[in-house]
Amino acid sequence: MSEEQNIADDGVGTPAADAAKTHSGFVALIGATNAGKSTLVNRLVGAKVSIVSHKVQTTRAIVRGIAIHKNAQIVFMDTPGIFKPRRRLDRAMVTSAWGGAKDADFIMLLIDSERGLRGDAEAILEGLKDVHQPKILVLNKIDRVKPEDLLKLAQTANEAVKFERTFMISATTGSGCEDLMDHLAEVLPEGPWYYPEDQISDLPMRQLAAEITREKLFLRLHQELPYSSHVETEKWEERKDGSVRIEQVIYVERDSQKKIALGKGGEAIKAISTASRKELSEILEQPVHLFLFVKVRENWGDDPERFREMGLEFPRG
């Protein structure tokens, strides 16, 4: 296409913008839960935009992390892991993940190379056959496996689905990530950037703050509690002395869970609060006074308002 046609076609093109030839687009990361999607998005964005834990089902709704590489703005859509849903919240999470895939320009399937196709990865490959955007296979956690096993895994996955490219990376060490970014910057369509240059996420600060606390809860508490809880930021008050006062509520479903969240003599909630406050003051670059409350809200998992708050569609029935 000639320069002249290019300007006429998009209607808004200016010679200056065309000369810069920016690229932009949406890349959805999908994969089984715990594959390392959020770790990778944070690595590629270069900042924490999505929470990470060793537990499954950490991410609950789509988080957009925005990276700039060369002349491209790449909007990564971190999605909840795909697994066999049981509860209503599970169903909403899985629906949101597939919905994210359908909205993207490119799909990146992330597989934990150590787990391979065991568990949900095989069913996801099957589901990908109905998704028509170009797909890239990313084998993650290569720091944990032998090269020959990686090759076998790449081959099996490529036999099941047509991938444009295969990358072998480690989201924690960063190995292979530069090549992946180079590739994405090159293949994303030409066009103006979607977000201001300094924006790295679409998550409002209040919500990221709630997510950070939920991450600490995931890391600290065991049993079913992390899955039955939900965090909301209720108050955010900037103070004259440059600090901020944040009040958050951890909702649980039963009284017995409230006891676990508080811990003996309040030690669990204290540890969660300290860890969250520390990270929040680093992110916000200001002193944080964090107040956490634990409240029982029976059946919050059936309350449409809570789903809306999390950015999820409420599945009826």
Ligand SMILES: Nc1nc2c(ncn2[C@@H]2O[C@H](COP(=O)(O)OP(=O)(O)OP(=O)(O)O)[C@@H](O)[C@H]2O)c(=O)[nH]1
């Ligand atoms: N060794 C190793 N561990 C990794 C790597 N990438 C991620 N992890 C770990 O894998 C675990 C899960 O990472 P997450 O980023 O939360 O995974 P996820 O796919 O977002 O999980 P869900 O949100 O639950 O779907 C964490 O303990 C990470 O530290 C990697 O390249 N190597």
Ligand SMILES: [Mg+2]
């Ligand atoms: Mg995640």
